[in-house]
Amino acid sequence: MSLIVQKFGGSSVADAESIKRVAKRIVDTRKAGNDVVVVVSAMGDSTDELLDLAHEVAPIPAPRELDMLLTAGERISMALLAMAIKSMGYDALSFTGSQAGMITDARHGSARIVDVTPGRIRDALDGGAVAIVAGFQGFNRDTMDITTLGRGGSDTTAVALAAALAADICEIYTDVDGVFTADPRVVPQARKLDRISSEEMLELAAGGAKVLYIRAVEYARRHGVTLHVRSSFNNNQGTIVYNTEFVDPNGEIVEEPIIAGIAADLSEAKITVVGVPDVPGKAAQIFKIVAGANANVDMIVQNVSGVATGVTDISFTLPKSEGQQTLTALTNDKELVGFSSLQYDDQIGKLTLVGGGMRTNTGVSAKLFEALFLAGINIEMISTSEIRISVVTRADTIQEALRVVHTAFGLDTDDEAVVHGGTGR
Amino acid sequence: MSLIVQKFGGSSVADAESIKRVAKRIVDTRKAGNDVVVVVSAMGDSTDELLDLAHEVAPIPAPRELDMLLTAGERISMALLAMAIKSMGYDALSFTGSQAGMITDARHGSARIVDVTPGRIRDALDGGAVAIVAGFQGFNRDTMDITTLGRGGSDTTAVALAAALAADICEIYTDVDGVFTADPRVVPQARKLDRISSEEMLELAAGGAKVLYIRAVEYARRHGVTLHVRSSFNNNQGTIVYNTEFVDPNGEIVEEPIIAGIAADLSEAKITVVGVPDVPGKAAQIFKIVAGANANVDMIVQNVSGVATGVTDISFTLPKSEGQQTLTALTNDKELVGFSSLQYDDQIGKLTLVGGGMRTNTGVSAKLFEALFLAGINIEMISTSEIRISVVTRADTIQEALRVVHTAFGLDTDDEAVVHGGTGR
Incomplete structure (x- = not known):
């Protein structure tokens, strides 16, 4: 029993x-x-x-x-x-x-x-x-x-x-x-x-x-x-x-399989802080302000600093629902941080590949990037963990990205799934 | 406060x-x-x-x-x-x-x-x-x-x-x-x-x-x-x-006023036990059966016994919702009680006059009966307490009865009441 x-x-x-x-x-x-x-x-x-x-x-x-x-x-x-x-x-x-x-x-x-x-x-x-x-x-x-x-x-x-x-x-x-x-x-x-x-x-x-x-x-x-x-x-x-x-x-x-599954997420937006002085401690300062606005940051990318200009750009993603409060908080401290402007982009999509076998297999990123390249889909941000790779693309390419990557990793089956409506909580 | x-x-x-x-x-x-x-x-x-x-x-x-x-x-x-x-x-x-x-x-x-x-x-x-x-x-x-x-x-x-x-x-x-x-x-x-x-x-x-x-x-x-x-x-x-x-x-x-108010009730039915042997203990026997059927008896009337026949009729009222279970219980014990038949009547109405002043005032019943007589409404059963008189009439005369008795006891006003819909619990 x-x-x-x-x-x-x-x-x-x-x-x-x-x-x-x-x-x-x-x-x-x-x-x-x-x-x-x-x-x-x-x-x-x-x-x-x-x-x-x-x-x-x-x-x-x-x-x-x-x-x-x-x-x-x-x-x-x-x-x-x-x-x-x-x-x-x-x-x-x-x-x-x-x-x-x-x-x-x-x-x-x-x-x-x-x-x-x-x-x-x-x-x-x-x-x-x-x-x-x-x-x-x-x-x-x-x-x-x-x-x-x-x-x-x-x-x-x-x-x-x-x-x-x-x-x-x-x-x-x-x-x-x-x-x-x-x-x-x-x-x-x-x-x-x-x-x-x-x-x-x-x-x-x-x-x-x-x-x-x-x-x-x-x-x-x-x-x-x-x-x-x-x-x-x-x-x-x-x-x-x-x-x-x-x-x-x-x-x-x-x-564990190399790739267990692929997920897509359209609920995030990207904020780019433009013209951040390239001095130590600026990233910490920015993300302290963001945390103070109760935002849950997901991916972060810092561009290579321009040697000539002495400034850099920092981009990060967060739930769209937390976008406005974060922009307000950053704007309030614009003088303090010394950045030049903010860009807000809510037309991004995130694609995530997950598989425990990634730990012991190489070439997963290469295959992912190639599949997206062949489909003409541009990658804007990349983030990885031991068993995951996430990339950010344009929102309107995310479904196509999901399909081509699914095929590229040999996950397709011939049987179509039956899907019922509704969601619980 | x-x-x-x-x-x-x-x-x-x-x-x-x-x-x-x-x-x-x-x-x-x-x-x-x-x-x-x-x-x-x-x-x-x-x-x-x-x-x-x-x-x-x-x-x-x-x-x-x-x-x-x-x-x-x-x-x-x-x-x-x-x-x-x-x-x-x-x-x-x-x-x-x-x-x-x-x-x-x-x-x-x-x-x-x-x-x-x-x-x-x-x-x-x-x-x-x-x-x-x-x-x-x-x-x-x-x-x-x-x-x-x-x-x-x-x-x-x-x-x-x-x-x-x-x-x-x-x-x-x-x-x-x-x-x-x-x-x-x-x-x-x-x-x-x-x-x-x-x-x-x-x-x-x-x-x-x-x-x-x-x-x-x-x-x-x-x-x-x-x-x-x-x-x-x-x-x-x-x-x-x-x-x-x-x-x-x-x-x-x-x-206290002689008459405080008048109520009407169409939720009751009348059961008549016909041909009950006129010997002591029969009423007790009948109402023990009725109680066993979980019925809430309201009014009870026993007819004057026919000397020649040695049998009598007993009528009582109870909520319509309890009628069927009571008829079944009585039928099951028909031999035991020795009655000849049952009559069920769910077309009755009950009119009730209430007033604390009844205790010290006579003539209330007489005025009630006269008002109903003048309106051509027949009284089938009567029951009284210190501050109440109830009468049973045909169901389809109960609203008319309510109006004529209300007028007879001088309760009418010229202002019409405003009534909103709905009931609570």
Whole structure:
């Protein structure tokens, strides 16, 4: 008998029919002799609808009250799911984040988990019930208030519960068959991966892959939780996200591929600080200002200094949503830094290749650059880590870049993936 | 400085605009220097929508999960109300039934309040905030589960909090201007009452008046809470429901009127047990069977026994919703009781006159019967208490009966009442 944590996103429980289908799947897992803990998101678009209501009554909703409001969403889906399972003749009990022991700090809207005390979940399992837990929500012990974990919070809830309960596996149900070599909506020849290391998964997620949230993968990696990303629309085997090494059915350790997958990201913008005096400490000064504006810098490139002029340019990328506040902060300190002007470019795209095998294989960059060159796509910035290469191109070339690089690295398959609509949280 | 509890029903917070209007009213009360505790129902029809969803996923939803589901409704309205107040520059904090200390027994769907421990509400008030509390919901200490109080639960929450906090008054906001001498939708000449005793209010509610729930009035009476029933659509003075005696501004005790109001009820049916052997103990036997079917009997009439036949008929009224189960139970024991047949009549209406002054005034029944006789309306059953007379007539004559009796007792006014749509819970 295994203990399985199953997480279902909003698109999997969007209406009564979907809820009954998910209930059936949970009952099947239970029938097979497993203990089951289910983490569920709010139904379909209900979170966005609640957010809209909040903004109708208050221009800037109070964070404590916004958390109180949004947590109503999972309360609805989890109760419906529990009653659907019970009406199929299997015991089920729903629990709020607070009842499930998801203890967090007090940062409303983006709380961090500080402790997980799933006593009531353990009792429910011992009593033979399926435990249904609200994703995304927690409880702060000092303020006695309800908190939420922010976007992707339900994945994090599932992983944290799996870790605290020492579950055998944490299944993340989604609207695709698993993790793909590239987004199958852009690259129809993308291939589903049977397995990927959590390190590779982290780099892909950081590179823009939407299938899992970085935070949940990080948590899983830190606590040794094995994930199984799979579709809620069929019973196909999905993608295993493993932590140490992957052992095949014959007991052989399977080597990591050179390239596991490719991700694209259109959510970033580039700021170029023009005419920075080429003296020590200027870069530190600039990025201290940027950090003060609460911006999350991704890639940084400093041009070779012009010897004649004594000035240089520094470019960096950051989320578009943080662009304005960063420009304002830099402009305020223009005199102090002594740069001549700022350029803002939100028409960039980032392409990221990830593969654990890069560590021991050379020539990956060369093959990447050649593929892009042959397609006439210009590279504007480059950044690398041990198992990753990212390049910045024009935004309107990013889909074409994804396809040609996917082909160049031999990742194409003949089978087209089936993609369902909707995203969870 | 007074402590005021204000209760707003679902129709008062049906959408963003209504919520902002209610927030404005609360802020006005706070500005006037009062401490304010607000009890709020779920928005508009949202409870019914959640119930519909529940029945779509489960034919008979599990009671614990149904309570978990329905309590999402007030969570939404209370959080929105709190953020609307905060955005007007006044502090506000929302609390679930559990956080507000509404401790109940474990009867899901119809829990009774066993204790009220409003420590966090007191703290919020001491800190200068308006406390917004979810109506209708509570918490059981033994099971650690969320409960609901059943229909009218939000009124009960408001009264129970007013009692526990020793509030100066409990204001019940509704879609009419107060308690009327009769339903103004049926009797346009109905007059708003400035005051009514809780005893009279109880009898009117039991007689079918919808403005307040019996349970909340009972609780207010038992704990000495003064209610003020008023409209959320204007600032008019409503109706004071007082407990001991009403003292006017000159310090004079005001006498109770002979007739305070008239109520009509079309929700009952009549069952007649025909041919019951006229021997001692048969009535007891019949009503033991009826009680066993969980029916709430209202009026009972036993015909004069036929000396020649040795049999009699027994009629009683009960809620239509309990008719079928009662007929089945009686039929099952037909041999045992020895009656000959059952008649079921769901086309009856009940008219109830209420007035504390009846105690010391004669001739009320005579005037009632004459008014109905002159209008050609037949009386089928009669029941009386110290301050009430109820008669059963045909259902299709009940509105006419209400109007002629209202006129006969001199209750008509020239001003027509303004009635807004919707009902709360």
